[in-house]
Amino acid sequence: MEDKVMFRHSVSLHLRGIRELHKVSAGFFPILTLYCVFNAVIPYVTVFFSAQILKELATGRQAEVLWKWVIISVLGIGAAAIGKAFLYRRYQTLLSDLYGRKEILFIRKMFSLDFSELDKQETHDLRSQIQQDENWGSWGLMKLDEIYMSFVTGVIGLICGISLTVSLFTSPVPEGSGWLTVLNHPGFALVFAGLIAAGSILAGKLTAVSMKGWGQCAEDATFGNRLFSHFGFICMDTARSVDIRMSDQHALAASYFRLNNAFGADSALGKIFRGRIGIVSSLGACVIPLVTGLIYLFTCLKARGGAFDVGSITQYVGAATAMTNNIHALTELTGLLKTNAPYLENTFAFLDIRSAMYQGSLTTEKRADRNYNVEFRDVSFRYPGSDRWALRHFSMKLQVGKRLAIVGENGSGKTTFIKLLCRLYDPQEGQILLNGIDIRKYNYRDYMDIFSVVFQDFQLVSQPLGNNVAGSMNYDRERAQKALADAGFGDRLSAMEKGLNTMLYKNLDEDGVEISGGEAQKIALARALYKDAPFIILDEPTAALDPIAEAEIYAKFNDIAGDKTAVYISHRLSSCKFCDEIAVFHEGQIIQQGTHEELVAIEGGKYHELWTAQAQYYAGHFRIQ
Numbered sequence: 001m002e003d004k005v006m007f008r009h010s011v012s013l014h015l016r017g018i019r020e021l022h023k024v025s026a027g028f029f030p031i032l033t034l035y036c037v038f039n040a041v042i043p044y045v046t047v048f049f050s051a052q053i054l055k056e057l058a059t060g061r062q063a064e065v066l067w068k069w070v071i072i073s074v075l076g077i078g079a080a081a082i083g084k085a086f087l088y089r090r091y092q093t094l095l096s097d098l099y100g101r102k103e104i105l106f107i108r109k110m111f112s113l114d115f116s117e118l119d120k121q122e123t124h125d126l127r128s129q130i131q132q133d134e135n136w137g138s139w140g141l142m143k144l145d146e147i148y149m150s151f152v153t154g155v156i157g158l159i160c161g162i163s164l165t166v167s168l169f170t171s172p173v174p175e176g177s178g179w180l181t182v183l184n185h186p187g188f189a190l191v192f193a194g195l196i197a198a199g200s201i202l203a204g205k206l207t208a209v210s211m212k213g214w215g216q217c218a219e220d221a222t223f224g225n226r227l228f229s230h231f232g233f234i235c236m237d238t239a240r241s242v243d244i245r246m247s248d249q250h251a252l253a254a255s256y257f258r259l260n261n262a263f264g265a266d267s268a269l270g271k272i273f274r275g276r277i278g279i280v281s282s283l284g285a286c287v288i289p290l291v292t293g294l295i296y297l298f299t300c301l302k303a304r305g306g307a308f309d310v311g312s313i314t315q316y317v318g319a320a321t322a323m324t325n326n327i328h329a330l331t332e333l334t335g336l337l338k339t340n341a342p343y344l345e346n347t348f349a350f351l352d353i354r355s356a357m358y359q360g361s362l363t364t365e366k367r368a369d370r371n372y373n374v375e376f377r378d379v380s381f382r383y384p385g386s387d388r389w390a391l392r393h394f395s396m397k398l399q400v401g402k403r404l405a406i407v408g409e410n411g412s413g414k415t416t417f418i419k420l421l422c423r424l425y426d427p428q429e430g431q432i433l434l435n436g437i438d439i440r441k442y443n444y445r446d447y448m449d450i451f452s453v454v455f456q457d458f459q460l461v462s463q464p465l466g467n468n469v470a471g472s473m474n475y476d477r478e479r480a481q482k483a484l485a486d487a488g489f490g491d492r493l494s495a496m497e498k499g500l501n502t503m504l505y506k507n508l509d510e511d512g513v514e515i516s517g518g519e520a521q522k523i524a525l526a527r528a529l530y531k532d533a534p535f536i537i538l539d540e541p542t543a544a545l546d547p548i549a550e551a552e553i554y555a556k557f558n559d560i561a562g563d564k565t566a567v568y569i570s571h572r573l574s575s576c577k578f579c580d581e582i583a584v585f586h587e588g589q590i591i592q593q594g595t596h597e598e599l600v601a602i603e604g605g606k607y608h609e610l611w612t613a614q615a616q617y618y619a620g621h622f623r624i625q
Contacts, residue, residue, distance in 0.1 A: 007334065010341040017144050017344055020351070024101040028094045029148065035087035036149055040156035040326075042080050044164055047318035049073035055311025095145055102141050105351060106130075114357040115424040120384055126350050129222070130343075136225035139343035147336055154330040161323025168298075168316040169193055173305035180305030183298075192298045199291035200324045204331020206280050206287065288328060295320040357426060357444070362437065364446035372434060372450060372534050372565065374398040374421065379430035381420060390416040391588045394430070398535075398565055403558065405568045405576035407610060408585030414569045415456075417585070418539055421567075422451050452528040456540040456569075460520055462507040465493070466500030469526050480530055486560045487525035529560060537567045573611050582607065 022029055052069045056062065106127065110118055117123055133139040138146075169189040173180050182188055299316045302308065308316075379394045391413045398404060406414050419425050420432060423439055432439045439447055460468050467473060469480045480500055484493050496502045496513065503512040504523075515523070528536055558578050568576060576582055577596045584592035584599065584607050592599055592607050599607035 006338065006341075010337040013341050013344040013348070014144060014147060014337060016348065017141055018148065020105055021098065021102060021141060021144060024104045025094060025098050028091075028098055028145075031087060031090050031094055032145060032148060033152055035084065035091045036152035037156055038080060038084040038087055039149075040153040041160055042077070042084060043322045044157070044160040044319055045080055046077055047315055047322070048164060049077060050318070051311045051315030053311070054314050055309055058310045098145075099142065105141075109351050109353070112355065113353060114355040115419075116357065116384065116426070117353055117355060119424075123350070123353065126346060130346050130350060132222045132225055133343045133346065136222060139340055140347045141344070143336075143340045143343070147333065147340065150329050150333050150336070154326045154333065157326035158323060158330070161319050161326060164319035165316055165323060167308075167312075168302070168320065171302065171307040171312075173302060173307045177305040180301060183302055183305060183307070192294065195294055196291055196298075196320065196324060197327060199287055199294065200327035201331045203285075203287035203291065204328040204333075205335075206283050207285075207328070207332040207335065288324065291324050292321055295324065358440050359444045360440055360442045360447070362442045362446075364434070364442050364450060371400050373400060373436070374535075374565075375433045376417075376420075377431045377433060379420065379427045379432060381416060381425065381427040381429075383416075383425075389588050391420070391427070394589060396583065396590055396593075398567070399580070400565055401563050402581060403561070403566045403568070403579040405570065405579035405582045406585060407570065407573060407576060407582060407607065409610075412585040413588040414585050415539055416588075418453065418455075418537055418567070418569070421535075421537070422453060423447055450533050451535045451537060452531040452533040453537045454521075454524045454528045454539065458521075458524040460504055460523060462505045462509070462512065463503070464498075464500060465496070465502045465504060465523070468504060468523055469500075469530050471527060471531075475530075480526070483526040483529040484523070486529055487522045489519065489522040489526060492519060492522075534564060535567070536561055536564045537569075539569045540571065573607075573614055584610075 018029060049069065049072065053066065053073060056066045056069060113123075130140060134142050137143075169192070172184045175181060295317060299313055299320070303310070303313050375397045376394055379391055380389055381391045381394075382389045394413070394417075406417065408414055416425075420427055423432075423444065426440060434442065434447070465484075466475060466477060466480045469475070469483055477500055481493065484490060493499065503509040505514060506512040525538070528538070566579075568579060570576055573596075580595070581593065582596060582599055583590050584605075586606055592602070592605055599605060600611050602608055
């Protein structure tokens, strides 16, 4: 009973998988079905026509009849072969395309997930596991084409085989053929038919058992593939190339390959298939020739008794042998279904992750005066899986149109504050209010639109410069140019032959332009300016710039921000002097708040400590007041 439940569960998983793939490639399974029909029928068509030609040669030998069968055979088999070849090429093209298209399922899911779910390590681990399973054995969704093909081909082939072999058992041996007339007894025919079917099923079950070996070695195979994926291509990673050369790291990579051969003869995989599972698989391969021998024996005995002619022998032997292979394939399929089921469970566990964040329904008012008031009221937050509070009983207000600088040591809660403000996470305790209303009540997308954010770990994409700035295929070119100029990228833009159409990086275009870290940060700043949201937030976006360049950008940015409410996070305290107010974070709380002059005058205070510590590095190079 448990096996039946597991089998039904496996079938259910695979049917869902087919439906999911059909969503992203509607033409794949119809083409695959047609290919399977041709693939299943052609062997029987060949056997049937060959039998008719041999039958005519052995009996009537009428030239006009013989020519008729020859012409029909050539045209029929040729047309079927051409159709199969065409469908095979189309199937292979769609299959190659499907490897990329199936990623749409995961991309859609990741875009729809709450950031809090997407940011979990468990989510990343699960997605990585799915990719590794596919990489080393095409397990999961990409095993479905093989399973579907085996099933459809097997069923159609079985039907064809039965239709061409049923007369093998019903054709009587003529009376007077001696002891061979015993073959006419229904029980004798049933015994032979039962032996052939049982042998085919046994061979399939033995092969299905061997499938368990792949599941047993999954962990080692996944680890081995991860090693290969990393160390096998590490020499192509331009970001690591200098370290690899200077530190002689190729020897380290070679040692990992030598000591972790997951797919070698002496690996866990090799030992599994040299053991019981290997023996069982070999026995399965041995049973099929025995079944074929039974088919030959029964067919030749009936032909010897005069039940049919030599042409029919060809038909029956060929059809029965093909049918045996179909039964074997269908039986073997049960093992493949059970083996692939856990991999599909991982896939659907990822696709079924639920977003728990309340999306809200209130429309965020589009105010021309940008008069948005934000208040953190007794907010406490800790990251999932952590027992440490990132913010604890945290309260503060953002003043409209003001410049707020946030400073503090690493881990003090600065970036967490920004993530909560932008509602990438919801706090476990307390409230965040926008114009007096809990931000959870606002439409999520509407609320996000009032923020322009540049995070420290921002990302640009391998697309034209203008598209990177606008975050869109269609954009206002003049506005994008102004944003780049305001961010300090104007001179570099003028030097670019293709201007806003310049492709960034060479990943997708050999004419792409490689940009420095500082240039990338200016483009990220321009992206924030282009959005023109009421709040502009900079989470250490100028870390790759030298202090002078950073100071110039911030000085200019103060004017560019205009009536926006600006929040800056920076480790360089000298860049925060122009702000209206500075908040000093420490262990998830604000411990000091005021202007630069007020805070630096408090000796023994945290801000004074940080300022003094940094000042020594600039002494003799920059004048810090």
